[in-house]
Amino acid sequence: MADIKLELDEKNHGAFNLYDEGTKIGEMTVSIKPDLLTVYHTGVDENQGGKGYAKQLLDNMVAYARNNNLKVRALCPYVHAQFTRHPEEFADIWLKEA
Known part of the structure; x- marks a missing residue:
């Protein structure tokens, strides 16, 4: 089973890493x-495709944003695509840029 950990440096840059x-x-x-x-x-990883891992990362990030009252700027093409396809699901956190 995969495990997701938020790992940040001192400047709060990092990743939700999937192990x-x-x-x-x-x-x-x-x-x-x-x-x-x-x-x-x-x-x-290429050999891990089709297992829903990107969606798990998305779900984990969204939960973190909601729990911490954060807006999300979706510069990532995958996240932006999911927000665009399901705007009602992410309306509370999505920072839409003009």
């Missing part, structure tokens, strides 16, 4: 400011 039996198999890179979580990239 399977201790081996990193995916990540969602982010930076966090007091009211804002910016998502830059989501990636899962």
